[in-house]
Amino acid sequence: MRKSSPLLSYSDTVLRVRYGAGTYRNGTEEVAYPALDELRPMSLLGADLPTLFPYTGNGNLIVPPERSRPRLEVQAATLIQTVETKTPWEEEWVGFWRDHFSLYAHDGNVGAYLPHWDREVIRAHCWGNFQEMLEATATHPSMLYYLDNRSSRAGSPNENYARELFELHTLGRDAYLNNLYAQWRSVPGAAQGKPKGYIDQDVYEAARAFTGWAVEDGTGIGGGQSLPKTGRFTFVAAWHDNYQKRVLASEFEPYAAAMADGKKVLSQLANHPATARHLASKMVTRFVNDRPPPDLINSTTQVFLDQRNSPQQLQLVFAHLVQSSSKISVAQKQKTKRPMRLVASFANAVNLPFVLGDGSISTWPLETAGSAIYTWPRPDGPPDGLQWVLSASYLRQRFSLIQSVAENHFATGEFNPLVGLNSKPTYEQMMSQWEMALFQKPRPEISNALLLSQNTKPSDLANDPRRARRLIGLLACSPSFQTESILPSPEQYKQTVSRA
């Protein structure tokens, strides 16, 4: 099965760690730690769960200011990958699934395992089979902590995971029919065992099915015994509700084998037509148009369903999106660039020899210019659409981010704004070269408006590289540079697939 390139190739890239001295409580003891400032390789990108477990803070083996390191490494490495990739749509596809199974990694118990999640769940499965991917999410410590399933117990289960699994990860809210039907039997299709949607009764029963799906985090399991501390998934039979259940009009026998109840729910959901439609609708919105064309949603739904047993189901769905959207004009499939892609498209347009520098660009400058990866505060994931990506507080930071890259404020690399020009270029000549780089066509009306606003005559000589870089950065703040068509042409796509 094809996997998306993991971030492992950046394990040797250094990312600065810097914090002041401080103290923290370890039980009743006050522990001091010294200040630190060092350049450290991003060695956690390939880490396994037991290596990442101490970053949860459990056992106080890692000092508090270092506990966000797993998230920061993923963030920094994702940025470089986004800049360096020759196939940006692949990173967008990774991003789609990252947002679909949204996590809030500022929570230490979620963020500690992030390199493993990004590598083994998202990138490993996003070109594979959806049901397998769903199982990988359901058994991962980050998700088990984020949606609380790890503490769900027979008797009074925690419904958080089951509810968001139905509504956000699979069937979608269009299939939530709770205001229409109070009894599972009355949901259309239930009599045939194929209900067209779900109600709260299904959520409650599914919550029971997932009781006992937990994390080896040292929790006591009775009789003086505790789970080991590895961060790995575990099924605790004593916490599982063994009795019969009924989810989506299907009967579950009592005392099923370990994990069989939960796996059955995941299988029901992954293969339900509502899931295909929900996902297709989100994909077409994300990759083609904020207002998704219905026929494209329909055909994508069908491919998703037809290929549901294929080990490369999701790759085939992507290929369908590429093929079927190729008839739509580029102007009709403009999508707003998210901050990382904005940096990447600028760096690529100006041939910037991009480096991470000390990594400070990948913290607040990036995190405030949009919804930062893995940190949307709710499980629905960041909203899609021009008005959300360009909301007021993001817009300001977004433009300062472009200018920072153009003017090299964060040591990310410097480009020569006068390259390829004659020895005494005018601003007009210089700008027309960068119009082509940024917009792939001449846009003199934008350049001229810009030069005018900066009291610069187009005929003046462009002899100050710093000023030139500033102007080019500003040019990239124009509306036209904020959006792009994401999907490759079928020919481009064919080439990358055959290379892989």
Added chain:
Amino acid sequence: MKRREFLKTGVAASGLFTGLSDWSFAQANPTNLATSNRNGPFIVVFLRGGADGLAILSPLEDPFFLAARPPDMRFAMDKAANTTPLLLDDARFYWHPEAAPLNLLMNRQRLLAWQAVGIQDETRSHFEAQELIERGAHSLQNLNDPFGWMARQVYLNKAKFPTTPIGLPLFAGNNNMPNAMLGADQVLAMRDLQNGVSFPGGPAGLKALQAMGEADGQHPAAKIILNTFNTLDAVNTALPKTDNKVLPYLSSGNTPYPDSDPGVGLRSIARLTQAQVGLQYAWVDHSSWDTHEGQGWRINYLISQLSKALLAFDEDMQAKNQPYTLVVMTEFGRRLISNRSNGTDHGHGSLSLVMGSKVPGGKMMGRWPGLDTPKLDRGADLAASSDCLAVLKQAQSWHYS
């Protein structure tokens, strides 16, 4: 489609909101913005995630409540913020210890508590329930227009009164625009205005962005960029400065604004109100009320931040003689019986608060449905005896009175 029987009460009869016209507050609309500004802003503080009203203002003497919540899922009566219980129907209520500022606001007649508020829809989905409230709708199946309810107010004003609202009629004190403002173009979402809104690249950068926005005006991103930067420019111009540097906002109240949500957003609203930019409706999100796990310690902090922020805002507004109305609401309450994660799952009815200069404070409103199993919604959750939209409507009629 069969809707469940909605508890009928004197305050919140169902069927009042049959469509756009009902929800436009035609009776309350000011004839121009100057009038509206005299009323001050109408504010919603939205508790995202489904706040457990039962834990904020608790029926501590109700045996059904005591049976449903183990001791670490409630507070002891001797820790309650009020010693004399608040009465509603036959029930007696106590404020959470961290809600002492709310008790104070109630004693000052500035705040009222509205029990058992909820949506009519059966949904227990955060995102549906929030959207229903923010769109001012009773069903998402047949929305009449693309607006959130706050935007609709401003839009209808514009339709009725051709003068374009000046300045900034809609503001959210958080970094994402709420759906309540969906469809509006004169809107700003920015959590903290304490140090003004600087532009990338300073005034020259602003000029560049505006000039390119005009020249590239056919592009779909142009309008939003121009609107945003023109609005930011207007706001910045209105903020007081010395030596071109924006002065920090000073509260006139005794209680400082907490440097957390929703305090920061409320401080931004106070600042804009003082700057007189034409603000009519404002919104602040307060997140993290989705307490499926570890509710005890999490809710202490949330209630503390909310209560202090409301007290700070009211003291500030009162000292400045600035009228306003503020409603605190959430998408739904939480299950009466707690789960084994020491949390609570999605329920139905919850608590609303209404605060402000024209609010008949110091009392309880609504009807208390009771916690005996037959009285619960679907046998599990506090019923919603008052509709969220009815609470908003009542609060606005006080606001414009």
